[in-house]
Amino acid sequence: MRSTFDFQPLFRSTIGFDRMLDTLESASRVTSIDTWPPYDIVRTSEDDYRISMAVAGLTEADLTITQEQNMLLVAGQKSEQDEASGQYLHRGIAARAFRRRFELADHVKVVSANLVNGLLTIDLKRELPEEMKPRRIAIAAGEALPKAMTKQIEAEKQAA
Incomplete structure:
Protein backbone atom coordinates (compact mmCIF):
# COMPACT_ATOMS: atom_id res chain seq x y z
CA MET A 1 0.00 0.00 0.00
CA ARG A 2 1.28 3.44 -0.90
CA SER A 3 1.61 5.93 1.96
CA THR A 4 2.49 9.07 0.00
CA PHE A 5 0.33 11.29 -2.17
CA ASP A 6 0.96 11.64 -5.88
CA PHE A 7 1.10 15.34 -6.73
CA GLN A 8 1.77 14.83 -10.45
CA PRO A 9 -1.85 15.60 -11.52
CA LEU A 10 -1.58 18.96 -9.76
CA PHE A 11 1.58 19.84 -11.71
CA ARG A 12 -0.43 19.59 -14.94
CA SER A 13 -3.10 22.05 -13.87
CA THR A 14 -1.24 24.63 -11.76
CA ILE A 15 1.27 27.30 -12.65
CA GLY A 16 3.75 28.73 -10.17
CA PHE A 17 2.91 26.35 -7.31
CA ASP A 18 5.64 23.81 -8.08
CA ARG A 19 7.82 24.89 -5.12
CA MET A 20 4.89 24.50 -2.71
CA LEU A 21 4.04 21.08 -4.14
CA ASP A 22 7.68 19.99 -3.88
CA THR A 23 7.66 21.05 -0.22
CA LEU A 24 4.47 19.07 0.45
CA GLU A 25 5.94 16.04 -1.28
CA SER A 26 9.19 16.20 0.71
CA ALA A 27 7.28 16.70 3.96
CA SER A 28 5.18 13.61 3.29
CA ARG A 29 8.25 11.39 3.05
CA VAL A 30 9.08 9.50 6.22
CA THR A 31 12.33 10.78 7.69
CA SER A 32 14.06 10.09 10.95
CA ILE A 33 13.32 12.77 13.48
CA ASP A 34 16.45 14.34 14.90
CA GLU A 131 5.44 46.28 -5.55
CA MET A 132 4.04 43.33 -3.56
CA LYS A 133 2.73 45.38 -0.62
CA PRO A 134 -0.96 46.31 -0.64
CA ARG A 135 -1.52 49.86 -1.78
CA ARG A 136 -4.49 52.13 -1.74
CA ILE A 137 -5.79 53.35 -5.08
CA ALA A 138 -6.91 56.98 -5.12
CA ILE A 139 -10.32 57.69 -6.57
CA ALA A 140 -10.32 60.80 -8.72
CA ALA A 141 -13.26 63.18 -8.43
CA GLY A 142 -14.27 64.65 -11.74
CA GLU A 143 -17.06 65.07 -14.19
CA ALA A 144 -19.33 62.16 -14.79
CA LEU A 145 -18.99 60.33 -18.03
CA PRO A 146 -21.58 61.32 -20.65
CA LYS A 147 -24.57 59.06 -20.79
CA ALA A 148 -24.65 56.76 -23.73
CA MET A 149 -27.22 57.64 -26.30
CA THR A 150 -29.87 55.04 -25.89
CA LYS A 151 -32.94 54.72 -28.02
CA GLN A 152 -36.18 53.97 -26.32
CA ILE A 153 -38.51 51.63 -28.04
CA GLU A 154 -42.07 52.85 -28.11
CA ALA A 155 -44.54 50.31 -26.85
CA GLU A 156 -48.03 50.08 -28.15
CA LYS A 157 -50.63 51.28 -25.71
CA GLN A 158 -53.40 48.81 -25.06
CA ALA A 159 -56.80 49.99 -23.91
CA ALA A 160 -58.33 48.05 -21.14
Missing part, protein backbone atom coordinates in the same frame (compact mmCIF):
# COMPACT_ATOMS: atom_id res chain seq x y z
CA THR A 35 15.82 16.35 18.03
CA TRP A 36 19.38 17.61 18.53
CA PRO A 37 19.86 20.46 19.24
CA PRO A 38 16.56 21.56 20.77
CA TYR A 39 15.17 24.77 19.30
CA ASP A 40 12.23 27.19 19.48
CA ILE A 41 10.68 29.26 16.71
CA VAL A 42 8.89 32.40 17.89
CA ARG A 43 6.92 34.98 15.93
CA THR A 44 7.88 38.26 17.61
CA SER A 45 5.75 40.54 15.39
CA GLU A 46 3.83 40.38 12.13
CA ASP A 47 6.98 40.20 9.99
CA ASP A 48 9.67 39.22 12.54
CA TYR A 49 10.68 35.73 13.70
CA ARG A 50 13.29 34.33 16.08
CA ILE A 51 14.91 30.90 16.17
CA SER A 52 16.56 29.98 19.47
CA MET A 53 18.81 26.90 19.65
CA ALA A 54 20.41 25.39 22.74
CA VAL A 55 24.03 24.75 21.71
CA ALA A 56 25.75 24.36 25.08
CA GLY A 57 29.51 23.90 24.88
CA LEU A 58 29.87 25.31 21.36
CA THR A 59 31.55 28.59 20.48
CA GLU A 60 31.06 30.98 17.55
CA ALA A 61 33.95 29.24 15.75
CA ASP A 62 32.15 25.87 16.06
CA LEU A 63 28.94 27.12 14.41
CA THR A 64 28.13 27.90 10.78
CA ILE A 65 24.95 29.67 9.61
CA THR A 66 24.23 29.73 5.88
CA GLN A 67 21.24 31.05 3.94
CA GLU A 68 20.76 29.84 0.38
CA GLN A 69 17.63 31.12 -1.37
CA ASN A 70 14.78 29.80 0.83
CA MET A 71 16.84 27.47 3.03
CA LEU A 72 18.56 28.32 6.32
CA LEU A 73 21.23 25.82 7.38
CA VAL A 74 22.69 25.84 10.88
CA ALA A 75 25.61 23.45 11.43
CA GLY A 76 27.85 22.86 14.40
CA GLN A 77 30.85 20.71 15.19
CA LYS A 78 33.01 20.71 18.30
CA SER A 79 36.64 21.61 17.59
CA GLU A 80 39.25 18.87 17.95
CA GLN A 81 41.40 20.68 20.53
CA ASP A 82 38.58 20.66 23.10
CA GLU A 83 38.26 16.89 22.76
CA ALA A 84 41.90 16.25 23.71
CA SER A 85 41.85 18.33 26.90
CA GLY A 86 41.40 15.35 29.24
CA GLN A 87 39.89 11.94 29.91
CA TYR A 88 36.15 11.96 30.52
CA LEU A 89 34.80 9.90 33.41
CA HIS A 90 31.23 10.88 32.52
CA ARG A 91 30.06 12.74 29.43
CA GLY A 92 26.59 14.24 29.83
CA ILE A 93 26.92 17.30 27.60
CA ALA A 94 26.42 16.26 24.01
CA ALA A 95 29.26 17.29 21.73
CA ARG A 96 28.08 15.66 18.51
CA ALA A 97 27.99 17.43 15.19
CA PHE A 98 24.63 18.58 13.83
CA ARG A 99 23.01 20.09 10.75
CA ARG A 100 19.60 21.69 11.14
CA ARG A 101 17.65 22.94 8.11
CA PHE A 102 14.84 25.48 8.14
CA GLU A 103 12.68 26.10 5.08
CA LEU A 104 12.09 29.84 4.74
CA ALA A 105 9.20 31.53 2.99
CA ASP A 106 9.83 33.93 0.12
CA HIS A 107 11.38 37.28 1.09
CA VAL A 108 12.50 36.11 4.59
CA LYS A 109 16.02 37.28 5.39
CA VAL A 110 18.40 36.67 8.31
CA VAL A 111 18.83 39.92 10.24
CA SER A 112 21.26 38.84 12.96
CA ALA A 113 22.66 35.91 14.91
CA ASN A 114 23.92 35.97 18.51
CA LEU A 115 25.42 33.36 20.83
CA VAL A 116 24.99 34.14 24.53
CA ASN A 117 25.33 31.62 27.37
CA GLY A 118 24.97 28.60 25.08
CA LEU A 119 21.83 29.91 23.37
CA LEU A 120 22.09 30.71 19.65
CA THR A 121 19.49 33.27 18.59
CA ILE A 122 18.79 33.95 14.92
CA ASP A 123 16.51 36.88 14.06
CA LEU A 124 14.59 36.75 10.77
CA LYS A 125 12.52 39.37 8.99
CA ARG A 126 10.07 39.10 6.12
CA GLU A 127 10.65 42.04 3.78
CA LEU A 128 8.09 42.29 1.01
CA PRO A 129 9.15 44.37 -2.00
CA GLU A 130 7.21 47.60 -2.46
